[in-house]
Amino acid sequence: MMELINPLLLAVILINFYTLGSARLVACIRVVALQGALLALLPLLSHGLTFHAILLAAEAFCFKGVVIPWLLLRAIRRVRIRREMEPIVGFVPTLIFGVLTTVGAFLFADLLPLAPEHHDGMFVPTALATMFSGFLLLITRRKAITQILGYLMLENGIFIFAVLLSAAMPVMVEAGILLDLLVGVFVMGIVVNQISREFSTINTERLTALKE
Amino acid sequence: MLLLLILFPLAVASLALLLPWYQARSWLLPISGMLHLILAGVCVAGSDYAPNPWIGLDALSSLVLLVTSLLYAGCAVYAVAYLDLRRDRGNQTIVPCLLVFLSAMTLAIAARHLGLLWMAVETTTLASAPLIYYNRNRLSIEATWKYLLLCSVGIALALLGILFIAYAALVAGDMPISLQFDILLTNAAQLSRPWLHAGFVFLLVGFGTKMGLAPLHSWKPDAYGEAPGMVGALLAGGLTSVAFLAILRAVQLMTAAGDGAMARQALLGMGLLSLLLAAIFMVRQPDIKRLLAYSSVEHMGILAIGVGIGGLATFGAMLHLVNNALTKGCLFLSAGNIQRAYDSKRLSRVHGALATLPISGGLFLAGFLAITGSPPFGLFMSEFTILRGIFGSGHLWIGLLMILLLAMVFIGMGATVLTATQGEPVKLESAYKDSFLLVVSPLLFLLLVLLLGVYLPEPLQAALREAAALLEVQP
Numbered sequence: 001m002m003e004l005i006n007p008l009l010l011a012v013i014l015i016n017f018y019t020l021g022s023a024r025l026v027a028c029i030r031v032v033a034l035q036g037a038l039l040a041l042l043p044l045l046s047h048g049l050t051f052h053a054i055l056l057a058a059e060a061f062c063f064k065g066v067v068i069p070w071l072l073l074r075a076i077r078r079v080r081i082r083r084e085m086e087p088i089v090g091f092v093p094t095l096i097f098g099v100l101t102t103v104g105a106f107l108f109a110d111l112l113p114l115a116p117e118h119h120d121g122m123f124v125p126t127a128l129a130t131m132f133s134g135f136l137l138l139i140t141r142r143k144a145i146t147q148i149l150g151y152l153m154l155e156n157g158i159f160i161f162a163v164l165l166s167a168a169m170p171v172m173v174e175a176g177i178l179l180d181l182l183v184g185v186f187v188m189g190i191v192v193n194q195i196s197r198e199f200s201t202i203n204t205e206r207l208t209a210l211k212e
Numbered sequence: 213m214l215l216l217l218i219l220f221p222l223a224v225a226s227l228a229l230l231l232p233w234y235q236a237r238s239w240l241l242p243i244s245g246m247l248h249l250i251l252a253g254v255c256v257a258g259s260d261y262a263p264n265p266w267i268g269l270d271a272l273s274s275l276v277l278l279v280t281s282l283l284y285a286g287c288a289v290y291a292v293a294y295l296d297l298r299r300d301r302g303n304q305t306i307v308p309c310l311l312v313f314l315s316a317m318t319l320a321i322a323a324r325h326l327g328l329l330w331m332a333v334e335t336t337t338l339a340s341a342p343l344i345y346y347n348r349n350r351l352s353i354e355a356t357w358k359y360l361l362l363c364s365v366g367i368a369l370a371l372l373g374i375l376f377i378a379y380a381a382l383v384a385g386d387m388p389i390s391l392q393f394d395i396l397l398t399n400a401a402q403l404s405r406p407w408l409h410a411g412f413v414f415l416l417v418g419f420g421t422k423m424g425l426a427p428l429h430s431w432k433p434d435a436y437g438e439a440p441g442m443v444g445a446l447l448a449g450g451l452t453s454v455a456f457l458a459i460l461r462a463v464q465l466m467t468a469a470g471d472g473a474m475a476r477q478a479l480l481g482m483g484l485l486s487l488l489l490a491a492i493f494m495v496r497q498p499d500i501k502r503l504l505a506y507s508s509v510e511h512m513g514i515l516a517i518g519v520g521i522g523g524l525a526t527f528g529a530m531l532h533l534v535n536n537a538l539t540k541g542c543l544f545l546s547a548g549n550i551q552r553a554y555d556s557k558r559l560s561r562v563h564g565a566l567a568t569l570p571i572s573g574g575l576f577l578a579g580f581l582a583i584t585g586s587p588p589f590g591l592f593m594s595e596f597t598i599l600r601g602i603f604g605s606g607h608l609w610i611g612l613l614m615i616l617l618l619a620m621v622f623i624g625m626g627a628t629v630l631t632a633t634q635g636e637p638v639k640l641e642s643a644y645k646d647s648f649l650l651v652v653s654p655l656l657f658l659l660l661v662l663l664l665g666v667y668l669p670e671p672l673q674a675a676l677r678e679a680a681a682l683l684e685v686q687p
Contacts, residue, residue: 112406113383113404113406113407114383115379115382115383131372138361138365144357147361151361151364151365151368154365154368155368158368158371158372158375161372161375161379162375164379164382165375165378165379165382165389167382167389168378168381168382168389168390168391169327169378169391170325170327173325173327173328173331173391174327176327176328176331177327177330177331177334177371180331180334180335180338183338184334184337184338184360184364187338187341187342187360188360188361188364191341191345191353191356191357191360194345194348194353195353195357198349198350198353199350204357207353207354207357207358208354209350209351209354210351210354210355210358210433210434210437210438212433212493
């Protein structure tokens with residue numbers, strides 16, 4: 001099953017690009033859900049059908065692929081927002097920057113002192129590229145929902161790295177980490193709702209009353 | 213026993229969700245706070261560190277546990293009267309969240325597994341977000357959003373740091389790949405250096421965000437400014453100590469691996485930067501709670517400097533942790549009282565507090581003297597010890613810079629605090645009056661800090677030395 005891993009990671013990177021370049025929020029949430037679902041397959045593909053891997057995959061699929069996207073979709077239905085209108089940095093520049101950081105991630109990963117069995121794989125560069133893309137989304141977008149998506153992508157990148165190391169993480173801890181992620185997004189969703197009620201927008205640029 | 217200490221607040225939290233009576237719900241807080249303090253005392257006194265792979269107490273965590281528990285108990289007593297003042301806001305959310313927060317902090321303190329530690333710290337973020345949003349207005353939303361997003365991203369980076377440390381074990385080859393802290397410590401020398409260093413940097417950035425070390429402190433003034441006074445006290449005294457403990461774990465690991473010097477330098481740099489930025493932003497600060505937030509940044513900086521220098525200064529930093537937590541409790545609670553009385557926390561409205569509210573105003577003024585390190589309060593002793601450590605180890609310039617910045621902080625903070633407290637009495641529009649429950653905890657905290665400045669009991673000294681020794685000696 002190992003030969004399926006690289007195409008899967010490639011798909012993950014393509015989803016990064018799509019999210020960076022797209023203005024349609026619903027589509028962005030859906031592809032990030034797809035990314036989460038694809039990543040859920042990763043433990044199964046790399047560790048085989050062990051109990052640990054199956055549990056981790058099932059949980060990641062439920063949370064990253066189903067529940068969190070559903071929460072986000074519900075939140076934007078409530079606040080009736082469909083598009084990311086004016087990002088702080090335009091879509092094309094962020095996309096180009098995203099491509100550059102991805103290339104950089106591949107070059108950089110070659111220099112890292114990786115364990116011999118990870119030298120050829122795409123795990124580490126993909127993890128880095130996904131984290132960078134998440135950061136880019138966090139920095140360059142104004143809508144609170146897109147910032148949550150950026151946070152999710154950042155977590156997805158960390159998840160890819162974590163799959164390499166699932167021996168170090170007991171099942172319970174992994175479960176707890178995913179649960180924390182879920183509750184975190186849930187709480188953020190509630191806050192987004194409150195923002196839209198108070199400010200009648202979810203643009204975070206309005207949140208500027210507190211400063212020196 | 214320790215497990216009970218972590219789980220019982222959760223049970224009380226679910227009870228609080230079910231109870232229909234307002235006052236009964238409020239009283240759950242001091243009851244569980246006191247119970248937690250007693251149980252924590254028993255745990256610390258009784259434990260001769262039985263190796264459990266998940267949770268356990270060593271000298272460092274015992275210290276933080278006792279301080280946090282004491283602070284929480286005091287704030288919980290205050291909470292009864294505070295929540296009675298705020299009947300319009302309700303307490304259905306805040307009481308369970310405060311209890312979950314207590315449980316998560318205890319778990320984070322006791323965790324012996326880095327993954328578990330991460331989980332617990334992230335849970336504290338989530339449980340404290342509704343606490344900051346208690347006032348439900350535009351400003352508190354903004355503060356909550358910044359807090360939630362910055363701390364979550366910071367903590368995500370800390371997770372990456374933890375994974376890097378696991379990877380360091382994987383690359384090293386001939387050692388068990390585990391994130392159990394004792395296993396990591398014993399095998400620290402074999403860990404692959406580049407990955408360990410990268411892991412340390414990410415842990416420092418991640419937990420440093422949570423602790424509010426500059427330049428990662430930007431959420432702090434907003435969150436502390438908008439949260440209720442007692443929540444500010446718990447965040448500034450309790451949560452920051454917990455985050456500091458997490459950073460100290462990383463320092464312990466680096467020291468065990470023989471790279472302690474690098475870790476110390478990083479801490480020293482961030483500490484000095486925190487002190488500098490805090491001193492700059494405190495000058496002409498028109499908001500008393502934001503002022504306290506910058507003071508928190510300053511003291512986090514002092515803690516980092518103390519550990520960064522090492523030796524005697526580490527001992528001073530341990531003492532400073534205790535002093536800072538208690539004084540912040542006094543300051544935030546009395547500032548909360550002043551805010552309730554004046555219905556504002558800005559200098560444009562707040563003046564003459566000493567004449568208008570003799571007790572709260574007096575506590576606030578005395579707390580200011582304590583936090584800026586005036587004798588005879590405990591912070592004078594701890595800051596003096598840290599400075600002695602700095603000069604003793606030959607860092608003349610760092611010591612002089614620190615003295616200069618502390619003087620700057622004293623002047624900057626003094627200008628705001630004196631404007632708020634001095635002057636003619638004001639006719640208050642609110643019906644607020646200092647009541648016993650509202651002032652007893654800050655008063656007690658202040659007396660304790662005073663006591664620590666005059667007399668350091670032998671058992672506490674031993675405990676501080678033991679805690680400092682954990683950071684110095686390679687196991």
